[in-house]
Each structure stands twice: as structure tokens, then as C-alpha cells.
Amino acid sequence: MHLPTLRQLEFLCAIADQGSFSRAAESCHVTQPTLSAAIKEVEGLLGVQLVERESRGASLTQAGEAAVERARNILSDTADLVSAARQAGAPLSGSFRLGAIPTIAPFLLPRTLKALRKAHPGLKLYLREDQTERLIDALRARKLDAALIALPWDAPGIVSMELGDDEFMLVAPTDHDLMHSKELNSSDLSDEDVLLLEDGHCLRDHALSVCRLPSKRSGADVTATSLPTLVHMVAGGLGVSLLPKLAIDAGVTSGADVELRPFNTPMIGRRIGIAWRQGSPREAEAQMIGEIVRNAL
Amino acid sequence: MHLPTLRQLEFLCAIADQGSFSRAAESCHVTQPTLSAAIKEVEGLLGVQLVERESRGASLTQAGEAAVERARNILSDTADLVSAARQAGAPLSGSFRLGAIPTIAPFLLPRTLKALRKAHPGLKLYLREDQTERLIDALRARKLDAALIALPWDAPGIVSMELGDDEFMLVAPTDHDLMHSKELNSSDLSDEDVLLLEDGHCLRDHALSVCRLPSKRSGADVTATSLPTLVHMVAGGLGVSLLPKLAIDAGVTSGADVELRPFNTPMIGRRIGIAWRQGSPREAEAQMIGEIVRNAL
DNA sequence: GCAAATGCATAGCTAAAACCTATGCATTTA
DNA sequence: TAAATGCATAGGTTTTAGCTATGCATTTGC
Structure with a gap:
């Protein structure tokens, strides 16, 4: 032919x-x-x-x-x-543009970047923090080489690799009732004021689905713009919330007057992964970075 | 570059x-x-x-x-x-290789081919009857240009277009109990001997899922190799079964000593569609043929 | 152990193609 | 009606894709 x-x-x-x-x-x-x-x-x-x-x-x-x-x-x-x-010919050298969602970036990247720099000193990493949807768009538009997001996220033309689980814990004001109950299950939240991030954060949707709440909540809907803000709101007595262990380990609650408690139900949380455009020339490198992040988890 | x-x-x-x-x-x-x-x-x-x-x-x-x-x-x-x-330059002329599953082909194609011949006299249609999985493989291997199958069927690299619904009816020996009950629901089948096609037919899986039965049934599993055989087995008193309306309209039960009854539950059935390889050069023609089949449904 | 064979690289040449400038012709605009 | 715009055609030049002939290294056969 x-x-x-x-x-x-x-x-x-x-x-x-x-x-x-x-x-x-x-x-x-x-x-x-x-x-x-x-x-x-x-x-x-x-x-x-x-x-x-x-x-x-x-x-x-x-x-x-x-x-x-x-x-x-x-x-x-x-x-x-x-x-x-x-x-x-020269893997993980030159520049690599990595995105990450706001509920991952500040807590995971500090650890990761150190390991990455050690393993690949020649690598210049450009970071961009944004919500999942925009990161995916940027991958498609070739503005990013890879992005750390919460899986699963169905997007045609985008492939991903799972890196590990990030459990949710309950965060409540000190001496809140829920801290004293014998077992803590997700259903215990249905009567509480659950504070959420503002619309567009996938963590918001995860929290809603854990609590089995409709995405449009009735009544005065108080939302936070970041996880530290959320913690302060909980400390202020506005309600309880869920925090990913990743953020807790990074110290997002340190100094705040709140208590943490794990759920008894097995695995309430989200899965963290790295995504890239299908057929991206930097697929292999994205996977390498994924491996390094996985070790940091 | x-x-x-x-x-x-x-x-x-x-x-x-x-x-x-x-x-x-x-x-x-x-x-x-x-x-x-x-x-x-x-x-x-x-x-x-x-x-x-x-x-x-x-x-x-x-x-x-x-x-x-x-x-x-x-x-x-x-x-x-x-x-x-x-x-x-010359749409729907020359040869076109169309596949269809055995529970669609003999009942739908007679009607369709007539309309197709009328609309596109220059078209030479090669037909192949096989089970879904093999048809999909043939699409991938470029041995077929399109295939009529039951949707949804998830297969990477294969895209499809929905053509219409094909309802299931209960078929039972004359004077069977189920013919006299007031309302007929899918749950009424759980106590019956439901006859099925042999393994590999998607209609078998549809019937099993309608009856909410596990794919491995206990006891003597009687299976048929085709819908006419199935009808004869029902007439012979071996049990009841489900038949797609498509086959009934084509006269698969005519002459057999069986009775038919629709379900009261809304829409128990399957969806029929046409599928082709993503990026196939004959995508446009597959859609044209799909339109003609849709009108024949 | 040496000749033959196998397999890729190099050198030099030829012919095809890709691309150029110059120009023509039709349509639209001033 | 002249100028401008926009694509097609003609004819020449450069580039390159492909050829033949040959070289060199390794492997195989006797």
C-alpha cells in the first residue's frame, strides 16, 4: 500500500x-x-x-x-x-512538569522531592497545584507531563498507575461525643455537621460519598478552601470533618485543638495515583516518578 | 521539529x-x-x-x-x-464485512439486508455469525468492518453505537403456572427450571443476570445450542426460558406448543448495537448501516 | 586453520523528488 | 479599470533516496 x-x-x-x-x-x-x-x-x-x-x-x-x-x-x-x-537516551534529565491536587501536594511533595533530587540530580521539576479536572486538561494539552491525583478518575486518553492508599480519619473538637463512642463507623457521621472543602476538590466528593450524603447539602453549607483552614474550623467548634492520613502525618493538625480518631470500618479513604496522557513520550519517566512517590507513601 | x-x-x-x-x-x-x-x-x-x-x-x-x-x-x-x-469517495460500495451474534443474525438480518440492498445496490455484504468475543477479536484483527452485538460490551479500542432495545419475554409450555399468575416479574423465575443457551452466548449471561442466578448453576445444567432448539426444549416440558422479542417476531416459536408472556417489570431485555474498531476507515459506513438496522428494529 | 559464507558498513554514482523562481489566469477589491 | 489576491503551471536546481560495487568482521564448513 x-x-x-x-x-x-x-x-x-x-x-x-x-x-x-x-x-x-x-x-x-x-x-x-x-x-x-x-x-x-x-x-x-x-x-x-x-x-x-x-x-x-x-x-x-x-x-x-x-x-x-x-x-x-x-x-x-x-x-x-x-x-x-x-x-x-537521557531518562529523568532536563525538565519534567508534574501536577498535583491541593490535598496531596503540600503534604506529599516535600518528602518526595528530596528523594527525587537524590536519585536524579539532573532533573528540573516544575510543579503545578490545581484541581483534578484542570490537571487532566493540562495533561491532554501537553502542558503537564504527569499529575498526582486521587483515583479512580475516568478520563479517556489518560492512563494512571496506583501508588497507594490514603486513609481518612475523623477530626473533631477535643472532647467531642464521637471520641468516646465504642466503635466509629462512617454511618455515625450522618447526624453530625460535617465540614467540607469548597466545590471542585475531589476530597469533598470522597467525604460526601463516605458519609452517603447527597452532593447538594441542605441548610447553611460551610466550606473551607484548604485543609489547614478546615482544621481551624473544626477546632473552632463548627463541626467535624475527615482528614487524609497523608495530611495528618505532615502535621496539618499540629497545634490545633482537635482530636483524631481512625474508623473501625476497614479502609475508608482514597487511592492515590499518578496519571499521564496515553502515549506520552514521558510515560516511562512518569512511572519512575510514581515508584519514588510510592516509596515515600 | x-x-x-x-x-x-x-x-x-x-x-x-x-x-x-x-x-x-x-x-x-x-x-x-x-x-x-x-x-x-x-x-x-x-x-x-x-x-x-x-x-x-x-x-x-x-x-x-x-x-x-x-x-x-x-x-x-x-x-x-x-x-x-x-x-x-465511494461510500457503501465494494465489499463490507459485517459480523453478528447467533441470537441476532437469523432474526434481524433478513429484514435488514433487503433494506440495505435497496439503499446501496453496489454493496457486497459478507456476513459472519459468531459469538461476541470472537467478533470483537475479528474487528481488532481487521477481519471484519463492523459487528452487530448486544451492548454494553466493554472492549478497549472498540466503539459502538446503540441501535435499540430488544425485550425479553417468558416462554413456557402451554398452561404452565406462570401464565396464570397476576403479575409476572423476573423474581418469579427463581424457583423455575430456566433453560439456557450453551456457554459463550451473551444471551445466556443476560438471562442469568435477569434471574439473578450465579453463572455456575448447580445440578444438571441443560443447555441449548440455538434459540429454535431452546424453544423445542421448552415445548418438551424441560423448563421455561427467556426469548428476545426479535426472535419471536421472526417466528422462532411458530408451530411450537409454547406460550409467551411479557414481564410487568419495565424493560427486561438487552440493547442491540453495532460495533467497530476505533479509527476504522469504515466508521462512517458502519454508522450508515447502523441507521438502516435501527429502522428495521 | 583456512576458504567460503554471512552480514553490516562505506564509497561513489544515478535518477527521482522536492523545492525553487517566474509567470499565467481567474476573481475580488479600490 | 487597475491593482491585488490567490491558486495553477512551466522549467530549472538542489537534495536525497536508492542503486552497484566493495570492504571488513564474524561465523561456518571442510
């Missing part, structure tokens, strides 16, 4: 982007006749007209649109092949 | 397949020096050694293996682009 050239596919995409042969030629750093001839050749090869020549520029036929969509994927996959191969 | 040529990627894959420069060159219809030079150039471009030159042939480095895997996808995607564009 005879295939078109990647260059020809680039030309085709350029026409889709620029809407004209001459501008497309310019963007590809060739002359307009060169690009015209190339497109003509592809059309001959495929036996279909791809571009509609109009008096004022050019537009794509239906077949052309479909071809461009495929071509863009092919070109970006090829670019990925190149990057991946180049990385293979 | 500078990209390797598709031809160069072909060469690299050929080395992976053949395990030697000279055999790879032969399979690509070029001379060995040509291929050697091309590989060398790619290695220069990527800055990594991809092929290990050994005294007795050649093997791939780790980076080479990774590159080959990506290259294969790129090449097949490009081949898909070509096929898709060519099809776009």
Missing part, C-alpha cells in the same frame, strides 16, 4: 489551519507552488478531492476534514515517538 | 520483524545499504541507538522496541487514513 508523506500531511493540516494555500505554505516555510503540488499529489494518491479551491482562499471537503483529523493524530504520535526516543 | 519519514519507520519495523538488515531490506524491496543508511539517519535524528548490530543479524535496543511499537501504530493509522479517504 502506498502511503502519503508526513510532510504532505503537515501541508494538509496547515491548509486546515490557515484556510489558504499561500498562508499555509508560509507557515510550512515552503513556497505556494510546492504546497499546491504536494496537495495535488495526495489527492491523486487518495483518489478524493480534499481541498475546495475558492476564489478567496481554500476550504476542506468532508473527506478533507476527516483526513485532517487523522493526520493531526498521526503527526502528534510521530512527534511523541521522537520525544520518547530522545528521552530514552 | 524534525520528523522521521514513514518509510524510515517501515524500515525500522521490518528489522523488528525480520531480525536482520538484509532480510528487512528484502522485505521492503530495497537493497541492504539503502536500509542501513536509512536506519543510521533515524538514529542520528533521534540521538539514540535503536538497533544492536550483532554478528549474526540485528536486534533492537530498548529504545528501539519502544519506537517500533509507536511506529507500528503510526503506520497503521496512516493506512487507515488512506482507506478512509478512498471510501469517502
Whole structure:
């Protein structure tokens, strides 16, 4: 089977982007006749007209649109092949852009970064803290190489690796009733004022699902913007809450007038993982970083 | 960014397949020096050694293996682009290979094929009847262009389109108790001998899940090899069963000494759909055929 | 242990292709 | 109606993809 050239596919995409042969030629750093001839050749090869020549520029036929969509994927996959191969020569060197959600980043990264720096001194790590949804978007847009998030998170084109579990503990004001009951189960929370993070944090959703509460709670809904704030609100007597062990170990409650208690039900918590774009050239490195984070957990 | 040529990627894959420069060159219809030079150039471009030159042939480095895997996808995607564009010029002409599961094919296809022939006289339809799993494998292996199956069926790399619902009815010997009860619910089946198709038919699994039975049933398990056989077994008094409305409408019970009854529970049944390989060049045509089948449902 | 065979690399050449400049033709704008 | 815009065509130049011939290292056969 005879295939078109990647260059020809680039030309085709350029026409889709620029809407004209001459501008497309310019963007590809060739002359307009060169690009015209190339497109003509592809059309001959495929036996279909791809571009509609109009008096004022050019537009794509239906077949052309479909071809461009495929071509863009092919070109970006090829670019990925190149990057991946180049990385293979020098793994975990240069820069790596890692994202993390706000309920993980401040508590896990301090430990991790130390280990990472030791294992790979040449690595420049750029960090970005944001909510899961935006991190995923950034992975797709190639603005990030990997992200630490809570799993499972279903997102087409994104793959992930599980790193470990992060249990939830109850946090309540000192001498709260729940500290004295014999067994502590998630159902014990249904009568309490459970404080939550503001909307968009996945930890909020996890807490809601543990308590089996609807996502829209009735009444005055008090929310916190970060885990330290949440702890202060609990200390202030506004209610109880759930804290991930990761944050507790990092000392988020130290100094606050609160008590902690584990649940008796087995494993109430979240799973932490690292995610990256499917086919990312830095997949192997993301997994390496995952391993290091796993050891730090 | 500078990209390797598709031809160069072909060469690299050929080395992976053949395990030697000279055999790879032969399979690509070029001379060995040509291929050697091309590989060398790619290695220069990527800055990594991809092929290990050994005294007795050649093997791939780790980076080479990774590159080959990506290259294969790129090449097949490009081949898909070509096929898709060519099809776009003459949709639903030539040959189309359609699969269908045995509990759909004999009942749905007679109606469908007539409509299809009318709408697209140039189309040569090759049919294959098999169980879902094998159909999916055939889609992946490019042996089929699309397949009619029962949804949902989770298979990575396979996408599908829903075509409609196919309700189940109870089929029992004439004057069976269940025909006289006031309301008929799926739970009424738990005390009955429910006859099933042999293992591997998805309809068997649907029936089991409707009756909330474990997939391994205790006792003498009587199974049928096809829906007509199943009807005869019911008529013979061996038990009751479920039949999809599709088969009933096609007359699978005509002449048999059985009675039919719908369930009162809303929608006990299966969903019928058409599936194809993600990125298949004949995706558009599969959807067209799906539309025609939907109208026939 | 030496000749033959196998297998990749190198050198030098040729022919195809990719790309260029110059120009033509149709349509739109001033 | 002239100028401008935009794609196609013609003809020439450079690049490169591919060839043949050959070299060199390793393995195999006698």
C-alpha cells in the first residue's frame, strides 16, 4: 500500500489551519507552488478531492476534514515517538512538569522531592497545584507531563498507575461525643455537621460519598478552601470533618485543638495515583516518578 | 521539529520483524545499504541507538522496541487514513464485512439486508455469525468492518453505537403456572427450571443476570445450542426460558406448543448495537448501516 | 586453520523528488 | 479599470533516496 508523506500531511493540516494555500505554505516555510503540488499529489494518491479551491482562499471537503483529523493524530504520535526516543537516551534529565491536587501536594511533595533530587540530580521539576479536572486538561494539552491525583478518575486518553492508599480519619473538637463512642463507623457521621472543602476538590466528593450524603447539602453549607483552614474550623467548634492520613502525618493538625480518631470500618479513604496522557513520550519517566512517590507513601 | 519519514519507520519495523538488515531490506524491496543508511539517519535524528548490530543479524535496543511499537501504530493509522479517504469517495460500495451474534443474525438480518440492498445496490455484504468475543477479536484483527452485538460490551479500542432495545419475554409450555399468575416479574423465575443457551452466548449471561442466578448453576445444567432448539426444549416440558422479542417476531416459536408472556417489570431485555474498531476507515459506513438496522428494529 | 559464507558498513554514482523562481489566469477589491 | 489576491503551471536546481560495487568482521564448513 502506498502511503502519503508526513510532510504532505503537515501541508494538509496547515491548509486546515490557515484556510489558504499561500498562508499555509508560509507557515510550512515552503513556497505556494510546492504546497499546491504536494496537495495535488495526495489527492491523486487518495483518489478524493480534499481541498475546495475558492476564489478567496481554500476550504476542506468532508473527506478533507476527516483526513485532517487523522493526520493531526498521526503527526502528534510521530512527534511523541521522537520525544520518547530522545528521552530514552537521557531518562529523568532536563525538565519534567508534574501536577498535583491541593490535598496531596503540600503534604506529599516535600518528602518526595528530596528523594527525587537524590536519585536524579539532573532533573528540573516544575510543579503545578490545581484541581483534578484542570490537571487532566493540562495533561491532554501537553502542558503537564504527569499529575498526582486521587483515583479512580475516568478520563479517556489518560492512563494512571496506583501508588497507594490514603486513609481518612475523623477530626473533631477535643472532647467531642464521637471520641468516646465504642466503635466509629462512617454511618455515625450522618447526624453530625460535617465540614467540607469548597466545590471542585475531589476530597469533598470522597467525604460526601463516605458519609452517603447527597452532593447538594441542605441548610447553611460551610466550606473551607484548604485543609489547614478546615482544621481551624473544626477546632473552632463548627463541626467535624475527615482528614487524609497523608495530611495528618505532615502535621496539618499540629497545634490545633482537635482530636483524631481512625474508623473501625476497614479502609475508608482514597487511592492515590499518578496519571499521564496515553502515549506520552514521558510515560516511562512518569512511572519512575510514581515508584519514588510510592516509596515515600 | 524534525520528523522521521514513514518509510524510515517501515524500515525500522521490518528489522523488528525480520531480525536482520538484509532480510528487512528484502522485505521492503530495497537493497541492504539503502536500509542501513536509512536506519543510521533515524538514529542520528533521534540521538539514540535503536538497533544492536550483532554478528549474526540485528536486534533492537530498548529504545528501539519502544519506537517500533509507536511506529507500528503510526503506520497503521496512516493506512487507515488512506482507506478512509478512498471510501469517502465511494461510500457503501465494494465489499463490507459485517459480523453478528447467533441470537441476532437469523432474526434481524433478513429484514435488514433487503433494506440495505435497496439503499446501496453496489454493496457486497459478507456476513459472519459468531459469538461476541470472537467478533470483537475479528474487528481488532481487521477481519471484519463492523459487528452487530448486544451492548454494553466493554472492549478497549472498540466503539459502538446503540441501535435499540430488544425485550425479553417468558416462554413456557402451554398452561404452565406462570401464565396464570397476576403479575409476572423476573423474581418469579427463581424457583423455575430456566433453560439456557450453551456457554459463550451473551444471551445466556443476560438471562442469568435477569434471574439473578450465579453463572455456575448447580445440578444438571441443560443447555441449548440455538434459540429454535431452546424453544423445542421448552415445548418438551424441560423448563421455561427467556426469548428476545426479535426472535419471536421472526417466528422462532411458530408451530411450537409454547406460550409467551411479557414481564410487568419495565424493560427486561438487552440493547442491540453495532460495533467497530476505533479509527476504522469504515466508521462512517458502519454508522450508515447502523441507521438502516435501527429502522428495521 | 583456512576458504567460503554471512552480514553490516562505506564509497561513489544515478535518477527521482522536492523545492525553487517566474509567470499565467481567474476573481475580488479600490 | 487597475491593482491585488490567490491558486495553477512551466522549467530549472538542489537534495536525497536508492542503486552497484566493495570492504571488513564474524561465523561456518571442510
